[in-house]
Amino acid sequence: xxxxxxxxxxxxxxxxAGCFSDDGISNRYVNLQITDALVFENDQVYSVGDTIYIxxxxxxxxDEAGFSNKLDIYESSGSDSFQYEISLEKFSxxxxxxxxxxxxxxxLFAEKGTIDEFGRTLAQLNNDTSQYExxxxxxxxxxxxFNFDFRFLYIxxxxxxxxKVQIYIEHNFSNSDGIFEFTVNE
Amino acid sequence: MIKPxxxxxxxxxxxxxxxxxxxxxxxxENEDPVVYKNxxxxxxxxxxxxxxxxxxxxxxxxxxxxGLAVAIxxxxxxxxxxxxxxxxxRYDTNYEFMPFVRLYFQGAQHKSHFLELFGSLSRVTAxxxxxxxxxxxxxxxxxxxxxxxxxxxxxxxxxxRFLLLNKKLVLExxxxxxxxxxxxxxxLNGSIIRTxxxxxxxx
Numbered sequence: 001x002x003x004x005x006x007x008x009x010x011x012x013x014x015x016x017a018g019c020f021s022d023d024g025i026s027n028r029y030v031n032l033q034i035t036d037a038l039v040f041e042n043d044q045v046y047s048v049g050d051t052i053y054i055x056x057x058x059x060x061x062x063d064e065a066g067f068s069n070k071l072d073i074y075e076s077s078g079s080d081s082f083q084y085e086i087s088l089e090k091f092s093x094x095x096x097x098x099x100x101x102x103x104x105x106x107x108l109f110a111e112k113g114t115i116d117e118f119g120r121t122l123a124q125l126n127n128d129t130s131q132y133e134x135x136x137x138x139x140x141x142x143x144x145x146f147n148f149d150f151r152f153l154y155i156x157x158x159x160x161x162x163x164k165v166q167i168y169i170e171h172n173f174s175n176s177d178g179i180f181e182f183t184v185n186e
Numbered sequence: 187m188i189k190p191x192x193x194x195x196x197x198x199x200x201x202x203x204x205x206x207x208x209x210x211x212x213x214x215e216n217e218d219p220v221v222y223k224n225x226x227x228x229x230x231x232x233x234x235x236x237x238x239x240x241x242x243x244x245x246x247x248x249x250x251x252x253g254l255a256v257a258i259x260x261x262x263x264x265x266x267x268x269x270x271x272x273x274x275x276r277y278d279t280n281y282e283f284m285p286f287v288r289l290y291f292q293g294a295q296h297k298s299h300f301l302e303l304f305g306s307l308s309r310v311t312a313x314x315x316x317x318x319x320x321x322x323x324x325x326x327x328x329x330x331x332x333x334x335x336x337x338x339x340x341x342x343x344x345x346x347r348f349l350l351l352n353k354k355l356v357l358e359x360x361x362x363x364x365x366x367x368x369x370x371x372x373x374l375n376g377s378i379i380r381t382x383x384x385x386x387x388x389x
Contacts, residue, residue, distance in 0.1 A: 027316050030328060061325055067318065072325040165316050165328040 030076065032062050032169045038150060042180045046140055050184070053111075054086060054148070056123050056134040056155070062169070074125060078164035079157035081113070081122040082132050084171075091145035098147055103138065111135040122158055140184045151178035220353060221295055225253075227356055227386025232379075236260025241384070243286075245294040255284040255304070257379065267377035279337075282308035284364075284380070290347070297349050304380065306339035306364050339366040343380050349388070356386035 037058040046052065061070040074080065089098035108115055113124040113134035123134035153171040160166065172178075225243040232239055237260050243253035258281045286304035290296070317331035343362025350357060362380025369375060 064326060067326055069320060069324055069326050071318075072321065072323075072327050075321065075325070076328040163330050 030165045030167045035172050040180050044182050046184045050140050051137050054136045059131045073167050076165050077157035077167045078161045079159035080125040081158045082155045083120045083122050083158040084155040087149045089147050107139040109137050143184050143186045147181040222388035225388045227384045229382045229384050231382025235262040237263050249290050251288045253286050257282045268375050276313040278311045280309045302343035304341045308337050310337050337366045339364050354388050358384040
């Protein structure tokens with residue numbers, strides 16, 4: 001019976017050894033982090049009719065945890081644009097809090113990069129293929145208290161190619177919590 | 187004119203022949219007190235898949251035996267697996283170690299049905315997985331490539347062992363399936379690498 005017990009322990013050990021191996025789990029997805037790539041010059045008080053701008057610029061070559069050299073995200077993903085979403089919220093007296101609102105396409109435009117049919121913002125690789133750039137303008141058509149919530153901003157490669165990886169970039173701010181509140185007056 | 191038989195019907199005939207041969211020798215076996223505790227065997231089916239295995243088995247009790255199998259696989263071994271390998275991604279098992287324990291229902295010194303449990307430690311080459319290379323400009327780039335990894339698994343088998351030529355010659359028919367616990371959608375992948383007919387020698 002002792003032999004059976006030892007065989008069982010050995011077999012279980014082999015099984016567990018496999019758990020620690022780099023096995024067939026997909027490694028198609030690459031996660032990176034960038035800091036302070038998004039810039040919103042918040043004047044905090046605006047008037048109806050004003051236009052505010054959000055800039056997102058990041059280098060084609062980014063640091064990757066665990067590696068000494070930078071990663072070429074264009075060559076790795078094959079994607080000449082990276083997409084992200086702008087989350088705009090308006091304060092509601094009724095709910096006593098900020099609630100997400102959808103901006104009509106006529107009040108949103110891109111000076112750099114593009115905005116697709118689903119309202120997603122795309123940072124485009126510039127002409128000298130050195131960095132991805134996006135500059136989005138928002139026309140303030142109504143009064144109220146608003147904020148941009150960029151606490152969970154993820155930027156992802158927008159092209160899916162079978163022989164390329166998908167890249168997800170988590171964006172963080174070094175001196176901000178990612179919430180930019182402002183007021184629009186009549 | 188004799189029509190050629192299919193491989194399946196040939197295997198059935200071989201199984202029946204072994205069963206009959208074993209029964210003819212049954213009386214002789216009962217009179218023979220010789221006890222062999224060691225056994226070497228190989229699966230005759232694996233060469234058809236460009237592969238080869240060698241099994242060593244040691245009888246440790248009246249009905250129990252422990253063993254270790256080593257297998258070297260060729261490209262066609264993937265045909266015995268349910269795991270999908272698309273045009274872009276492919277998994278090739280190169281070699282495998284399989285410790286096993288067997289329970290012989292009629293005793294380890296007689297022809298017998300047996301149940302087998304085995305572990306598996308295999309070396310797999312995954313093609314089409316992404317590897318991080320450095321391009322000529324010195325930047326990292328993910329590209330499809332090959333990576334080797336070790337996979338653990340478990341398996342179970344059932345079969346019948348015939349003992350011939352004064353119990354020195356072993357012929358086995360076995361069905362054995364192993365899984366590395368990877369799944370396609372919701373289905374656990376399995377590989378029938380311990381299935382087939384084995385021939386062996388006891389000493």
